[in-house]
Amino acid sequence: MEPLSWSLSFSGSIKASRGLLVLAIMLRAVLKLCCGITYPHLRSMTGLQRAALAAFGQEITHLQSRGRMALPAWSSLRWTQKTEPAEQKSAALADEDVFYQRQGEAALDEALKIVESEDGWKLEMSEENGDVIYSKALTGNRKVFRLEAELNASPEELHDILFFRVEEMHEWNPSIRRIRVLKHVSRDTVVTHEVSAETAGNLIGQRDFLSVRHSSRSESRVYLGGAATRLESLPPQHGFVRAEDGPTCIILHPLQDRPDRSRFIWLLNMDVKGWLPQSLVNKALPRAQADFTKHLRRRLATQHPENKS
Template sequence: MLRAVLKLCCGITYPHLRSMTGLQRAALAAFGLELAHLQMQGQMPLPTWIPLRRTEKTEAVEQRTSALVDEDVFYLKQGETALEEALKIVESEDGWQLETAERNGDVIYSKVLSGNRKVFRLEAELNASPEELHEILFFRLEEMHEWNPGIRRIKVLKHVGRNTLVTHEVSSETAGNLIGQRDFLSVRHSSTRESRVYLGGVSTRLESLPPLPGIVRAENGPTCIILYPLQDRPDRSRFVWLLNMDAKGWLPQSLVNKALPRAQVDFTKHLRHRLAAQNSDNNRY
């Protein structure tokens, strides 16, 4: 019965094999490797339609598939680990000091980690549910430049499943940008636990995308955003953002420590404008 199902599946999918990418090919390869493993253990006879002779071509395909799977696992683990490490930082109670308090109620705290790096935790309330913010900040990430003038572009370079992305971000050359133009190569990972949404990130490596000429490649992470509904207003969210960034370059650290909380305030302001525009459009229909 299993043999017949496998024949049917292969007959159906053959025309589409050339168009498969990413995890689809990896899943197909893993399926084939599992069949081979069962056959070697004697749990499944080798079907007559599977070639017995290995060739250089099949070995090369297996090597490429193995490298693809290893790369995906690397990015997935990197994103998961970054999120867990960032949560340990943001949820720790020791060492936080008030950095700034805005009139609208937004508050930013700072803390110095080992290595003398200063991180910043912004807390705010936003007029959107965690699900809506998850959609804007993760699944529609490439649209961020449309509402945030601090971003020139964000490109998703790779999808690892539904909840992990490899992205390239380039900041804008805007007036008042004390840090200057930077680019970031990052792994971003999202996780939903009960009513909370967690977005984690960390810098990563990709040999095919070296730093851009004339732009400093900064590093971030581990960093995270936590989204959860207010107790009496499920349509509104508590927004907690840990910013942990090394701007690189020849900037005085005092200047960077002044610019980063201001960048958080500006980002949150632009996000509110984006939500207001979205709510206005929704009320129109």
């Protein structure tokens, strides 16, 4: 029994009442693993060897749980104790959801402060249909843009199109290649990945965005907010410049005399990244807002052909 005694000395004593003979047979099957056998060799084990390894691990875990065997800190078998209980995994997921929820709420609050401030706004462009876009300089030469328009849809309908059915946006907006919801944090908060399309006249070029989107309601008003976020499973993609949104927001509220129509206010706040002159970006972004609103109107017209305007 000398080899068995030596093999067990690395992890303390195991009482003979657990069946030393069975343990010795299993121990021989994994002795090479404990002495430094490499992972590729582990993958080439036969079925019996794998079964012996699994049985040995279960036996060790059982003895540890009863306080009858303590593995040393350097033991390669201590990985069996690193598995997180289900409640710890749930807590970690809950913490992640809380992070995105709070980030979405904070982005909306900050964006509303910008769009509702009265100082510094200048008329950028005015469309024949009555849409107007104002700009406001932030740090440096970077600007944010506020579009104001009226749309033939209720706030609830626009909420559905722009938030709950955001993955369908590429169907009516040719400037978007695709949008995918990567994570449903809650009914009012999601994490999305958006890829812009390569369209003629696109001065900024193709970009991708990883964003948290949040919505809330206050009486008859609907608020949509968003900002760039991070997700370990989706780092910046090869071939794309990852731009950053936010904080940005959209405010929807019914017209006083026409509850089936909405006042549409959109704060566009974007850092397109890359090596582009800021003067070019400041010209392209309000044009992109005007184009988006045009495509949205066409989308609404397909649902309400009697109200085309």
